[in-house]
Amino acid sequence: MAGQLQITEELSDYVRTVSLREDEILRSLREQTAALPMGTAMQVMAEEGQLLALLARLIGARTIVEVGTFTGYGTLCLARAVAPGGRVITCDIAERWPLIGVPFWREAGVLDRIDSRIGDAADVLATLLLEEGPGSADFVFIDADKPGYPKYYEAALTLLRENGLIVVDNTLFLGRVADPAAGDADTEAIRAFNAMLGEDRRVEVSLLPVADGITLVRKL
Numbered sequence: 336m337a338g339q340l341q342i343t344e345e346l347s348d349y350v351r352t353v354s355l356r357e358d359e360i361l362r363s364l365r366e367q368t369a370a371l372p373m374g375t376a377m378q379v380m381a382e383e384g385q386l387l388a389l390l391a392r393l394i395g396a397r398t399i400v401e402v403g404t405f406t407g408y409g410t411l412c413l414a415r416a417v418a419p420g421g422r423v424i425t426c427d428i429a430e431r432w433p434l435i436g437v438p439f440w441r442e443a444g445v446l447d448r449i450d451s452r453i454g455d456a457a458d459v460l461a462t463l464l465l466e467e468g469p470g471s472a473d474f475v476f477i478d479a480d481k482p483g484y485p486k487y488y489e490a491a492l493t494l495l496r497e498n499g500l501i502v503v504d505n506t507l508f509l510g511r512v513a514d515p516a517a518g519d520a521d522t523e524a525i526r527a528f529n530a531m532l533g534e535d536r537r538v539e540v541s542l543l544p545v546a547d548g549i550t551l552v553r554k555l
């Protein structure tokens with residue numbers, strides 16, 4: 336059995352060449368985001384956006400919740416993939432980032448499918464639970480502050496229907512999770528979250544060593 340392939344820059348370029356289908360609207364949003372301080376680091380990779388869309392379509396997601404909008408690249412990928420009549424509810428604590436995404440969402444013709452909320456994700460998720468009820472979401476994408484992950488995950492699991500999908504971003508955290516010298520709060524938070532998830536028998540889990548680490552969680 337072959338081991339885990341080490342991804343070089345050349346291989347990443349190759350993958351993009353043969354499989355990335357990023358249109359002009361997404362590319363413009365990515366370029367505008369890249370001009371922001373930390374823009375490239377904060378935004379989902381284009382390949383990841385494409386994977387999110389594929390997963391959403393695969394499960395026929397109608398109600399999608401995104402925790403951490405930033406400039407809305409992932410939001411746009413998800414909004415295009417949502418089933419007819421469905422929507423993406425996305426939240427961010429900072430108003431200025433989602434505002435950058437709005438013209439791109441409009442240009443792509445999906446603005447009416449996006450419910451963009453500003454506020455702390457824990458509060459937004461609690462409100463959603465009251466508004467929509469448990470089991471109302473098909474897909475939750477968690478991609479905000481790392482210490483908040485356990486809270487967001489628990490709320491997401493309650494919001495999610497049986498067989499629904501949670502996708503958690505940055506679960507390898509720049510590879511720092513496996514570096515004993517890395518003891519910063521974010522790395523520790525991700526390590527604790529991954530360890531908790533590994534033991535959580537309410538779900539089926541797969542941690543993909545893709546992008547910055549993407550964990551797929553199916554609610555049993």
Ligand SMILES: C[S@@+](CC[C@H](N)C(=O)[O-])C[C@H]1O[C@@H](n2cnc3c(N)ncnc32)[C@H](O)[C@@H]1O
Pocket residue numbers: 376377378379402403404405406407408409410426427428429432454455456457478479480483
């Ligand atoms: C990694 S970025 C999200 C990237 C985005 N999903 C994308 O597709 O490009 C993380 C975002 O989480 C937001 N954030 C941080 N703490 C938050 C909190 N407590 N509640 C809601 N959003 C938060 C940040 O403002 C930032 O925009």
